[in-house]
Amino acid sequence: MTSAVGTDDAPPEEFQSVGGTLERALIWVFIVVPTVALLPGIFFAWGGWIGWRDIVILIAFYAITTTGIGAGYHRCFTHGSFKCRRGLKIALAIAGSMALEGPVIRWVADHRKHHKFSDRDGDPHSPWRYGTTAWAVTKGFLFAHAGWVLWGDERAEPKHYAPDLLNDRDLAMASRQFRVLAVTSLLAPALIGGLWAGSWHGAATGFFWGTLVRIALMHHVTFSINSICHVTGKKPFTARDRSGNVWWLAILSQGESWHNLHHADPTCARHGVLKGQIDINAWLIKRFERLGWAYDVRWPDPARLEKKRAATT
Structure with missing residues (x-):
């Protein structure tokens, strides 16, 4: 249940309107610095500068933040694939914020705009924005992968695309506390x-693997859904855009790369609906449902799926 947010409870203006100098600067730092750390990361790992504790910290923080983005920001808050009790809602908002992909209200607004204009004029991150020639797609691919966040000017207006989240006290608070949660995500490992x-030494390696490498890996897997999954992949379902399924990203993305079904049926809580398609986020949502933490889950409708598939044959 949501309640109106008064003026004193509203998120900072830079999270309500498009942009904000500090927000854009932080995004540059959060994306560029961890990415730069990936190359020395390979060297350090080869040289033995990684222990089992570092691996545990890396996997744990990666799983938490990937769940926050995929199950929380994406399936729950953006598309309403399920509803959740207040405790789970807050936990998912915190976990998603710790992925350092922006405040929940900003993220949801951008993604809703993406679905409204997917692979057409107005899409904030379509790889087809410059055309279909090899050079145009290459340039579009880079823009869709990370450029749209770093210098794009077609970000969504939260007041238009996410008014329900602006009126939710818990999610407004999560957006308002994004910087605190970001610092926590950076320093906790x-x-x-x-x-x-x-x-x-344990603190240094924990920071390197649990913060820098984890954030870089998490970001580029998420960005790959915008870029790779809109350029290539199988299309067993009818969608009005170029979204495809990319199997080799399925585990790292926890099921988000079964992107063709998602665009064919955006509110469906399970994206990997075909045999053998691993969807970790759907598995987690099922666990939440059984525990009573999630409800009104929109599981796949066989008749609807068959209708979507029939159009491709």
């Missing part, structure tokens, strides 16, 4: 690594 290993 180092703190845990240092305390666990009992050394500054």
